[in-house]
Amino acid sequence: MGTTTPKQSLRACCAAHTLHDGLSDLTYVLLPLLAQTFGLSLAQVGMIRAAHRTAMAAFQIPAGLIAERFGPRNLLAAGTAMAGVAFVMLGHASGFWMILAALFCAGIGSAVQHPLSSSIISHAFPEAGRRTALGTYNLFGDVGKFAFGGLLSLLLMFSLPWQGSVIGFGLIGIATAVPVFFWVSNQTQDHAAGARTTPSSTGWGIRNTRGFTALCLIEIIDSSTRTGFLTLIAFLLIDKGLSTGWATLAVPLVLVGGMAGKFACGVIAERLGIVRTIVITEIATGIGILAAVALPGIGTLLLLPLLGVVLQGTSSVLYATIGDLVEPGRLPRTFGLFYTLGSLCGIAAPLGYGLIGDHAGVANAVTLIGIMVLMTLPLCAVLRPAVSAEPMQI
Numbered sequence: 524m525g526t527t528t529p530k531q532s533l534r535a536c537c538a539a540h541t542l543h544d545g546l547s548d549l550t551y552v553l554l555p556l557l558a559q560t561f562g563l564s565l566a567q568v569g570m571i572r573a574a575h576r577t578a579m580a581a582f583q584i585p586a587g588l589i590a591e592r593f594g595p596r597n598l599l600a601a602g603t604a605m606a607g608v609a610f611v612m613l614g615h616a617s618g619f620w621m622i623l624a625a626l627f628c629a630g631i632g633s634a635v636q637h638p639l640s641s642s643i644i645s646h647a648f649p650e651a652g653r654r655t656a657l658g659t660y661n662l663f664g665d666v667g668k669f670a671f672g673g674l675l676s677l678l679l680m681f682s683l684p685w686q687g688s689v690i691g692f693g694l695i696g697i698a699t700a701v702p703v704f705f706w707v708s709n710q711t712q713d714h715a716a717g718a719r720t721t722p723s724s725t726g727w728g729i730r731n732t733r734g735f736t737a738l739c740l741i742e743i744i745d746s747s748t749r750t751g752f753l754t755l756i757a758f759l760l761i762d763k764g765l766s767t768g769w770a771t772l773a774v775p776l777v778l779v780g781g782m783a784g785k786f787a788c789g790v791i792a793e794r795l796g797i798v799r800t801i802v803i804t805e806i807a808t809g810i811g812i813l814a815a816v817a818l819p820g821i822g823t824l825l826l827l828p829l830l831g832v833v834l835q836g837t838s839s840v841l842y843a844t845i846g847d848l849v850e851p852g853r854l855p856r857t858f859g860l861f862y863t864l865g866s867l868c869g870i871a872a873p874l875g876y877g878l879i880g881d882h883a884g885v886a887n888a889v890t891l892i893g894i895m896v897l898m899t900l901p902l903c904a905v906l907r908p909a910v911s912a913e914p915m916q917i
């Protein structure tokens with residue numbers, strides 16, 4: 524197989540991200556249909572969603588470890604095909620347990636995508652352009668969420684059976700595995716295999732433990748802020764007197780801004796530097812969240828797309844910084860660890876901030892979210908010396 528270009532690898536990973544995030548968010552549209560078709564209880568609906576998310580969270584680190592032996596490209600293509608096959612199974616499901624098994628398998632297949640695609644892109648763009656490339660990749664995940672969910676909703680509006688639509692999406696997944704296999708650079712596998720024999724790449728391959736720890740703590744706070752805010756913002760708007768219909772627009776407005784932010788923040792980091800960009804986006808996020816609490820309902824609604832730019836955009840900078848702190852041959856497992864931290868925060872933060880909202884009020888809970896994000900600033904001071912290319916001033 525001939526050598527492919529970094530841009531081809533980026534295109535393949537963007538296609539995989541679009542597919543996997545699209546399939547993952549299809550479950551939100553499918554859950555009421557599955558409940559109606561098979562007479563499921565709300566507890567069973569919760570188990571179905573939890574099975575998919577748990578599989579994704581649990582298999583990210585193993586995916587990174589397995590990829591170091593069999594190659595990130597091979598495992599990414601296999602996981603993509605597996606997710607497609609799982610949705611074909613879902614389209615043929617005859618009851619609760621088959622649905623549960625299909626979505627658990629889909630979660631395993633999708634678990635490989637984030638850590639391996641990020642690793643592949645970091646190999647393809649080892650120096651200049653990595654943050655822009657990962658920002659572009661990050662953007663396409665949101666494109667998939669909107670495109671797949673919107674397309675399924677449109678098909679359902681025309682009274683097409685959901686089973687046939689789901690099978691069609693599964694076949695798209697299987698087909699996507701082909702360009703993933705042929706477009707991703709062979710050098711990714713060769714580089715990883717060679718790095719396994721290098722003494723400096725033993726263990727996790729972390730070059731700077733202090734800097735990597737700071738980066739992980741920033742990710743924990745940033746991810747908790749993002750998921751906590753997205754969970755409570757609609758309730759905050761209702762508390763301000765907006766109708767439920769208007770309040771449900773909150774999350775889409777944040778995500779629209781986030782699509783621009785994920786790309787823009789990667790580009791900005793190439794020019795301003797890593798730490799400077801994180802500081803700017805996290806301060807802007809904190810101020811924006813506190814302003815969302817202080818403004819009247821309509822003002823908050825208008826603010827949300829701008830807030831989404833910084834709330835969602837910081838993640839592109841954080842993911843791209845891993846390549847500065849970790850040996851190339853250990854990127855798959857380290858990305859697996861990093862994405863697992865984010866997944867766990869996505870489970871814990873909504874629960875924790877929700878409990879605070881129940882006891883102290885939703886406005887106070889959102890205020891706390893806006894204050895907590897500023898805890899990333901002292902961590903940025905710890906991260907700065909570990910990033911060799913970072914400008915000295917913040």
